[in-house]
Amino acid sequence: xxxxxxxxxxxxxxxxxxxxxxxxxxxxxxxxxxxxxxxxxxxxxxxxxxxxxxxxxxxxxxxxxxxxxxxxxxxxxxx
Amino acid sequence: xxxxxxxxxxxxxxxxxxxxxxxxxxxxxxxxxxxxxxxxxxxxxxxxxxxxxxxxxxxxxxxxxxxxxxxxxxxxxxxxxxxxxxxxxxxxxxxxxxxxxxxxxxxxxxxxxxxxxxxxxxxxxxxxxxxxxxxxxxxxxxxxxxxxxxxxxxxxxxxxxxxxxxxxxxxxxxxxxxxxxxxxxxxxxxxxxxxxxxxxxxxxxxxxxxxxxxxxxxxxxxxxxxxxxxxxxxxxxxxxxxxxxxxxxxxxxxxxxxxxxxxxxxxxxxxxxxxxxxxxxxxxxxxxxxxxxxxxxxxxxxxxxxxxxxxxxxxxxxxxxxxxxxxxxxxxxxxxxxxxxxxxxxxxxxxxxxxxxxxxxxxxxxxxxxxxxxxxxxx
Numbered sequence: 414x415x416x417x418x419x420x421x422x423x424x425x426x427x428x429x430x431x432x433x434x435x436x437x438x439x440x441x442x443x444x445x446x447x448x449x450x451x452x453x454x455x456x457x458x459x460x461x462x463x464x465x466x467x468x469x470x471x472x473x474x475x476x477x478x479x480x481x482x483x484x485x486x487x488x489x490x491x492x
Numbered sequence: 493x494x495x496x497x498x499x500x501x502x503x504x505x506x507x508x509x510x511x512x513x514x515x516x517x518x519x520x521x522x523x524x525x526x527x528x529x530x531x532x533x534x535x536x537x538x539x540x541x542x543x544x545x546x547x548x549x550x551x552x553x554x555x556x557x558x559x560x561x562x563x564x565x566x567x568x569x570x571x572x573x574x575x576x577x578x579x580x581x582x583x584x585x586x587x588x589x590x591x592x593x594x595x596x597x598x599x600x601x602x603x604x605x606x607x608x609x610x611x612x613x614x615x616x617x618x619x620x621x622x623x624x625x626x627x628x629x630x631x632x633x634x635x636x637x638x639x640x641x642x643x644x645x646x647x648x649x650x651x652x653x654x655x656x657x658x659x660x661x662x663x664x665x666x667x668x669x670x671x672x673x674x675x676x677x678x679x680x681x682x683x684x685x686x687x688x689x690x691x692x693x694x695x696x697x698x699x700x701x702x703x704x705x706x707x708x709x710x711x712x713x714x715x716x717x718x719x720x721x722x723x724x725x726x727x728x729x730x731x732x733x734x735x736x737x738x739x740x741x742x743x744x745x746x747x748x749x750x751x752x753x754x755x756x757x758x759x760x761x762x763x764x765x766x767x768x769x770x771x772x773x774x775x776x777x778x779x780x781x782x783x784x785x786x787x788x789x790x791x792x793x794x795x796x797x798x799x800x801x802x803x804x805x806x807x808x809x810x811x812x813x814x815x816x817x818x819x820x821x822x823x824x825x826x827x828x829x830x831x832x833x834x835x836x837x838x839x840x841x842x843x844x845x846x847x848x849x850x851x852x853x854x855x856x857x858x859x860x861x862x863x864x865x866x867x868x869x870x871x
Contacts, residue, residue: 438739444736444737444861444862444865445736445740448865
């Protein structure tokens with residue numbers, strides 16, 4: 414990217430973009446586009462209406478992942 | 493506010509006492525055998541059930557000091573009280589965070605019967621764990637914790653582990669992963685050692701710490717093979733992945749939202765924001781007890797002058813974060829106890845805790861995603 418466009422809201426071709434491409438939001442949006450999230454290809458895992466930060470600090474575990482782990486272990490062919 | 497905010501976590505401190513004496517512990521009264529009475533549990537339960545902040549369910553965590561130094565009968569009594577007073581039929585999710593050294597068959601039977609989620613604190617393989625998690629004679633506790641973990645597994649009880657990252661184990665990622673696999677541990681979360689409470693400084697305050705933590709997380713992702721949470725869930729990676737993929741949702745941080753996290757000590761004192769605040773005393777603010785269940789409802793906290801002062805400073809700090817930090821949209825405003833511990837004020841933005849727990853985690857996970865998507869590997 415040219416020095417002129419660095420730290421602006423302009424994309425490399427000079428068009429306006431909603432965020433700086435190398436900003437956190439710019440990178441997130443690019444990942445979402447590439448992964449198909451925005452097109453609904455990748456399924457969302459969250460259940461809350463908003464994303465909550467802070468819950469994880471003191472609780473680490475949920476039974477669902479343990480049950481999935483157990484199921485996978487049981488599904489593996491026995492040698 | 494009641495329509496916007498709901499409680500996400502209640503932390504109940506059944507005792508201030510801990511049977512071990514970790515080098516990085518921040519708790520003031522861990523050598524005092526103070527215990528919560530069942531009459532206090534009853535008051536807490538009443539306050540929770542009359543509060544509008546618990547619309548459907550409550551996550552209740554027994555934590556700090558060591559919960560298993562209090563007999564099983566206390567918890568049987570406490571859960572029975574909660575069930576009896578639960579006139580609104582709120583779903584109660586019980587959790588215990590333990591150092592694992594006191595787990596017995598009797599505890600396992602209780603955990604299983606009450607379907608309690610268990611978190612065990614262990615810092616990885618023995619040489620790393622025993623470097624910090626020691627008993628009062630200075631002896632490592634690893635073998636005692638591992639015995640507790642094996643008992644949980646014998647009883648088919650699901651559990652995860654919490655590990656504190658310090659300078660002692662920050663370069664141990666590969667050994668850490670092998671340890672998780674060998675011991676069939678399926679969920680891990682990492683807390684960075686913080687300068688807070690009686691732990692006045694952190695061993696993580698050295699120059700290359702961010703590079704070391706990034707290398708630690710990258711090594712775990714390499715070992716994991718992909719970013720899914722199959723087999724072993726890594727809380728930091730899973731949460732960040734969720735946040736990136738759900739970036740169109742607004743972020744709300746429970747650590748800076750009044751009443752979103754509630755902490756109760758053995759006397760029924762109430763605190764909110766970062767759970768660590770409940771045990772702290774600060775020259776500027778005094779303590780962070782905003783009420784007591786024998787005299788106050790949970791909503792009374794919002795009328796406390798001390799709460800107003802603390803909240804105003806915390807929200808000023810959040811605004812600073814919003815204004816100055818590119819990572820605000822994935823964080824929501826930092827951790828007040830880290831701000832206070834590192835800078836002596838809530839009205840600041842960046843901390844080491846942010847640099848490690850938000851920025852480094854984001855950079856590592858985002859780079860892994862970008863690499864996979866560019867190589868067309870898929871998420």
